[in-house]
Amino acid sequence: MSEPAFVYQSDIATTPERLWAALTSGELTRQYWFGRRIESDWAVGSPVLFYDGDTDIVTDTGTVLECDRPRRLVYSFRPQVDVHGEPFTGDFTRVAFGLEPLAADRVRLRLVHDQLAGPDDVGGWEQGWTPILANLQVFLEGPAPTAPAG
Amino acid sequence: MQDDGAVFRALADASRRLLLDSLHAHNGQTLRELCSHLDMSRQAVSKHLAILEAAHLVVVLRQGREKRHYLNPAPIVDIAGRWIGRYERRRVTALAELKRQLEEESRE
Numbered sequence: 473m474s475e476p477a478f479v480y481q482s483d484i485a486t487t488p489e490r491l492w493a494a495l496t497s498g499e500l501t502r503q504y505w506f507g508r509r510i511e512s513d514w515a516v517g518s519p520v521l522f523y524d525g526d527t528d529i530v531t532d533t534g535t536v537l538e539c540d541r542p543r544r545l546v547y548s549f550r551p552q553v554d555v556h557g558e559p560f561t562g563d564f565t566r567v568a569f570g571l572e573p574l575a576a577d578r579v580r581l582r583l584v585h586d587q588l589a590g591p592d593d594v595g596g597w598e599q600g601w602t603p604i605l606a607n608l609q610v611f612l613e614g615p616a617p618t619a620p621a622g
Numbered sequence: 623m624q625d626d627g628a629v630f631r632a633l634a635d636a637s638r639r640l641l642l643d644s645l646h647a648h649n650g651q652t653l654r655e656l657c658s659h660l661d662m663s664r665q666a667v668s669k670h671l672a673i674l675e676a677a678h679l680v681v682v683l684r685q686g687r688e689k690r691h692y693l694n695p696a697p698i699v700d701i702a703g704r705w706i707g708r709y710e711r712r713r714v715t716a717l718a719e720l721k722r723q724l725e726e727e728s729r730e
Contacts, residue, residue, distance in 0.1 A: 475650040475685065475690055476649060476650060477649060477650050477683075477692060478649070478692075479649070479681050479683070479692035479693070479694060480694060480695060480696055481678060481681045481694050481696055482696040482700075582681065584683065591648055591649070594649050598695060599719070602695055602699060603715060605696070605699075606699050606703065
């Protein structure tokens, strides 16, 4: 059986430290993650909180599973409520960010999002992650982050 | 930013596009799984996968003794970004999503 996962790998003109900061600082995530703040103290076992950009309400929670700054970050997360507004009772999914320094101030970012409920989930996560990661690249490579659509 | 030339050359072949279609439908297949439902020899699939991997269109992850193949959308996003501005891109994504939903409805 194939292992359902969403994978995205991109070479970004930045340093591992800058990319790490972009992934772990809520002030920076809000600049490319459609306003969302991702907050944690990033110690293994600590909570990870996702704050909505408009309401600042916590929409998703998870746990730091691995933290090897600035090479590898893994955390779980799941939404607080389902599409009907009821408390979400499904499983956590897991996202791993790998940062591999390349020559000439480039970093290979590899995101692997797995422990998905099923193969059909890959498409949904692809729709979600692709614009965030494209924005992240523009944010790090400049000249300016994407402004909110007016 | 990847090598656009390698991406276009990789996408220029119908068999390789078929492999990407197969991974888009079922991400994370082994070579054996990919061969089992495609009318291509194991050597041909293996050769095409190497070209897709070199163009970063496919990422291989090792899980134990198995090599699993995953579609990487990043090079295609880069190509789109070359001719579609950031602001338009969000609108294009919304329109593509609308088209997908309408087509899904019309199939039901």
